[in-house]
Amino acid sequence: MKIKRLGRFTRFIHSFQFRLFAALALMIFTFIPILGYISYLQGKKAAETRIEQYALNTATRIAARVHAYLSHHTSNVRLIKTSFEHQFVDSMDTRAMVRYFHLLRQDHPEFVNISFGDLSGRFVMVPPQSPEVHKLFDPRIRPWYVGAVEAKDVFWTPAYLFASTQQPGITTSIPIVDAHDRIVGVCGIDLDLSTLSQFLLRLRTGSNGSAYIIENKTGHVIAHPDLVKPHWDPDQIKLLSACLTDLRRNNKRFGTTMYGNQPYFTAYTDYPDNDWTLGITLPVSDYLQEVNVIKKTTLAIVCVAILLASVVSYLLSRTITTPLKNLQKGIETVSEGHLDYQVPVQSPDVVGALAEAYNQMAMSLKNNREKLRNTLIALAENEKMAALGQLTAGIAHEIKNPLGVILGSAEVAANTERPVEMREKAARFIIDEIMRLDKTLKGFLDFAKPAPPRFEPADLQTILSETLTLCSERLRQKKIEVIKEFKTDSAACMVDPDQIHQVFINLILNAIDAMPDGGRLIVQSDTRIDPHGFKPLKRVISISDTGTGVAPEHLKTIFEPFASFKDEGTGLGLAVVKQILKLHQATIDVNSQLNHGTTFILMFPCEIREV
Structure with a gap:
């Protein structure tokens, strides 16, 4: 049963239907995945482009909100300037100045300090510091004082440590002028950097994204939502500055960075008012969900397309091959005579x-x-x-x-x-x-x-050997050497042994007559197998001599009755031989060359088995 199934499988593998199906399936399994992969790459690129645009636009929007936030403090410092210059507050009246600054802090609790310094080095701060600080502190050398005098307008200092709180912060300051536009002093508002971090924490940058500010001069991250958390990693904060340096080196404003052992999309935009760079990080996992959906969808579509295309290919191959099989069956049926x-x-x-x-x-x-x-x-x-x-x-x-x-x-x-x-x-x-x-x-x-043959299974080699034995004496007298070349296999043929014996005698006697001066008689036996299995097995008998041969013009009539080329004989011997072989469904052919000999080739249908 297994051998039978294996044979069916082998025939199916070599069938035209399987080859057609395999060709179609090969094209399907090649082109559909390639098209799917190309579609996935295009979708991924489009998603990444949208993410880049979103990140850059978000950074720009956040920069605008930071600008609005800082502009509010700029407006406050301008309000103080207006109060002094319009004599709402007397810069020479320290008590009135302190009351005014207290009122401002009540309205703006985010102000750490409000300071004033004049040309004489007088210094006023709310909340007030110890008398020693006021005596020793010279505002004229502080960055917020010098910067405002040089800018003659609103000035933002770089981040530094406040002397009063020893916390990092920035100061926005503005010069105070008199009626003749002469600077009489500088007023400044100190802002704790945690205020900026709190502001950035409140901004919406996705579920896990964050915005931060980097000071270009020092390269420090001066504001980040993590800075106001109880526990934060300073190395991760420093990494953001390194990422900015790397992207600027490659003239890029968008890229992928690692933060907290996770990949993030990072975008930067300049904030020229304060020589800052505002950055934004967006988790890759959140914003590549669309890409993952595209990937899964593409994979599902490819799998379904391959399955459907395979089914369609199989049905198509059957549609093509079934009529061909019917046609093949018709050819076989008609070839059998129906x-x-x-x-x-x-x-x-x-x-x-x-x-x-x-x-x-x-x-x-x-x-x-x-x-x-x-x-x-x-x-x-x-x-x-x-x-x-x-x-x-x-x-x-x-x-x-x-x-x-x-x-x-x-x-x-x-x-x-x-x-x-x-x-x-x-x-x-x-x-x-x-x-x-x-x-x-x-x-x-x-x-x-002719007498009807009486068929029985017999070995032609045995019959031929017996015939040679009967003719051995005459062969010896004629000085003819007999060469036998027989195969060792036993192939039984359904023949009449007496009639086949008569055939062999006629052919051997003709060979003897063709060699009056002696020669060689070569007798061969072989088995011929059809490799495709369409024709039965053949037993081939060859009888060759080295005699006088037959002229080419006589070969065409050599098997006709009364065709004799010897002085003695009836001319019926070879005709009888051919007729007997015809009754046995056997064939005979002759090859001859004048003065070189003649070969008769007989082919009998048979099967290999033990006789």
Whole structure:
């Protein structure tokens, strides 16, 4: 059962349907994944482009909000300037100045300190510091004082440590002028950097994104949401500045960075008002969900497309091969002689047209076979009459000469005046010619009406060996060397041993007659197997001699009755041989070269088995 299934599987693998299906499946499994992968790459690139645009736009929007936030403090410091310059507050009245600054801090608790310094070095701060600080502190050398004097307008200091709180912060300051636009002092508002971090913490940058500010001059991160948390990693904060440096080195404003052991999209935008850079980080995991969805969707579509395409390819291959199989079945059926069989026509395509043409051919073959049968019957009758005439002429020719000899010899024997020796010699001539006539008539009867063969399984090599043994004495007398080349396998053939023995004797005797001065008789036996299994096994017998050979013009008629090229013989030997072989469904061929010898090749249908 397993062998049978394996054979079916092997035939299916080598079938046209499987090759067609394999070709279609190969194209499907090649092109669909490639198209899917290209689509995935395009979708991923489009998603990353949208993310880049979103990150850059978000950074720009946050920069605008930071600007608005800082502008609010700029407006506050300008309000103080206006209060001094319009004499709402007297810069020389320290008590009034302190009350005013306290009122401002009540309205703006995010202010750490509000300071004032004049040209004489007088310093006023709310909340107030110890008297020693006020005596020793010279505002004229502080960055917020110097920067405002030089800028003659609002000035933002870099981040530094406040002397009062020892916390990092920045100061926005503005010069105070008199009626003649002469600077009489500088007023500043201190802001704790945690205030900026709190502001950035409140901004919406996605579920896990964050915005931060980097000071370009120092490269420090001066504001970040993590800075206001109880526990934060300073190395991770420093990494943001390093990422900015790396992106600027490559002239890029967008890239991927690692922060907290996770990849983030990072975008930067400049904040020129304070020589800052505002950055934003967005988690890759949050914003690549769309890419993952595209990836999963593409994979699912590719799998479904491959499955559907495979099913369609299989059905298509069956649609193509089923009519071809029906056509093959029709060819096999018609080749067996059943010309009435019609191939079913199920489709109007090329295969259907081919099946229709084949059915018409089968009908034409059937009609032509009937006509051919009638023609063959008529030809057979004509050939029978022609053969009968040929046989009659041959018999008349073969009988006429002996009868003439017999008549002449009888006249001599009947003449009593002739010597006794002459009359006895004439009597011997009569006897010889009568025996010759008997042999001729016997050969004619064997040819005209051969005995039906009695088939039985036999080994042709054995029969051939026995025939050589019977002829061994004559072969020895003629000084003929016998060479036997037999295969060791046993192939049984259904034959009549007596008739096949007669065939071998005729061929061997003809070979002996062709070598009057001796020579070699080569007898070979072989088995010929059809590699495709469409034809039965053949046993091949070859009998070759090195004799006189046959002229090319005589080879065409060598198997015809009365075709003899020897001085003695009836010319029926090879004709009888061919007729016997025909009854055994065997064939005989001859190859001959004048003065080089002749080879007869006999092929018998048989099967390999023990005899």
